[in-house]
Amino acid sequence: MFKGIAASPGIAAGKVFLYNTEEIRVSRFKIKVSDIPNEITRFEQALIKTRFEIITIRDNVATEMGIKHAEIFNAHLLVLEDRMIIDEVISHLRSQKYNVEYIFEDVLHKYIRVFQKMDDEYLKERIADIEDVGKRLIRNLLGKKKRTLIDLPPQSIVVAYDLSPSDTATMHRKNVIAFITDIGGKTSHTAIMAKSLEIPAVVGLENITENVRNGDIIIVDGTSGIVYVNPRRSILSQYLREQKKLEKFNKELQELKTMPAQTRDGHRIELGANIELPDEIPAVLSYGAEGVGLYRTEYFYMNRQGLPTEEEHYKAYRSVVEKVKPNALTIRSLDLGGDKFLSQLDVPKEMNPFLGCRAIRLSLARPELFKVQLRAILRASAYGKVRLMYPMISGMEELEAANICLEEAKQELESRKIAYGKDMEVGVMIEVPSAAIIADILASKVDFFSIGTNDLIQYALAVDRVNEKIAYLYEPAHPAVLRLIKNVIDAGHSKGIWVGMCGEMAGEPRFTPLLLGLGLDEFSIPAPSLLKIKKVIRSVRYDEAKRLVDEALTLSTGKEVEALVSKRFRDIIFKIVG
């Protein structure tokens, strides 16, 4: 039995595929002065070839796994094209007169040694990236082919000293059921990749590569960080039973994909997904989401200089709405400020940014900017069911001011003779306690509410959600929070509008019975949680959930509320949370 760091949860039993980190031996030999130009040319050609390889991998990863996973390769390009390294290599070539492979490796190692001494976990992990780039370049200098994980047999557990982004990018993903590595921590590339592939991983096992051979049977428990090599039959069968249970559960979840999100007594809920980028849509649809309940548009402004144009906004929104058809796409207008800033917008710093000029306040302070986005959203609404929602509305005047901007945006489009959907729904996010309290007033002016619990809880309980010292006070089931949510839902229903929720609370199975009982009409959650929430919804009865809420509302603390929920729905929630 080996114990390492649990990096990605789950259990897998399979055969070892030992992936040796290739030893690239670089020899050192003197060169003549007349060889120097030739060495520089070889270096330049290897740089070009390596650049091309990295770009190809980056684009493949972006297509298959999303832009976010591809960003690391942009960092690799920065390392590859680093001015200091290139200049140093060329000057050392001239002064030391050794072959360029040796010079390059020597220069790179000098940097790596500095990083190794740094007292910073994140920078230490980046050494793996620098080495990855370095090896790639040296391989190209030597004209060697890269070993890859393309030819993996099915059901392989990849055992390696470490896995680099280049290794996993070209890996035959369908055949990998787990990763285990000698080195690495919770933030290492192996851990991040395993989580996004939803396979178990244990890292930091120190010398596991020396203790297994190809074809050995191993069990990887990514939840506890334990690895068994050629386990006794009793342990293997126990784990296989565990794994079967998990698989059966996951299969049950998969079967829910096309089933409606409705309670046992037929109460139907709309279940949408939260997204940040258009390229998340295929994954979202594969989880059976009924549209998008929250499209965060901030990402759009990031990783770029200058601001996105109306055309860029419009193209992105239109591509998403066309893909989620006939379901709805709910676009939240720009929600910056608080802990999210942009350098393109010169926002003066504030003493108390969470209570400052953020979200809709910022948009209303910059109506020209706001209207660029509004026009794009309106234009996209001509191609499907688009809903617009304003973040951080705290009172009626803000809502009215935002709607005036929307009217102006419509008129601007009309004068340009550009079509837009005339019946686009407009709603507000309820995340400020004042808005929750006057929900009955706001309800008459909007088509829907979407409750943003992260901020609502933070403001209602006066708890900074990033301050670890007071994290224990952040209680979604706090009676004050439940009453605010109830007030919003009741107010919405009495004015005939629907009420959804797009905060984290909506994606946590332990709160699902409460939210159902409170009468929530729509849940919008991160795609990987969709089926779990659907499972809870399909396992409970609406009338039971309502009775639960009646009782919960008489309790005096969040802990009592949570205890009540787990008492009533223990079997259902336990099965899902595990």
Add this chain to the structure above:
Amino acid sequence: MAYMTIEKEIVIKNKQGLHARPAALFVQIANKFDSDIFVIKDNEEVNGKSIMGILMLAAEKGTKVLLKAIGSDAEEAVIELEKILLKEGQDLFGFK
């Protein structure tokens, strides 16, 4: 346009210092200027267009650095790059 040297002493306010994310952004923006750009910390001078150089400085929040730009667009470069160093809170740019 005039060829000039602009220097400015800056205390880093970016919460992550000049670590990976802000560093990548810094280097990307630095490379858009024609001027040569240097960052100097405790007599250690690195090329501001080099990710390795910037990371080597391991400049944390609160560190005092000298930002130097030499070239025709030096003034503009210092203004843009200073913004990154002074940004408080979580920066959304870069890679991680």
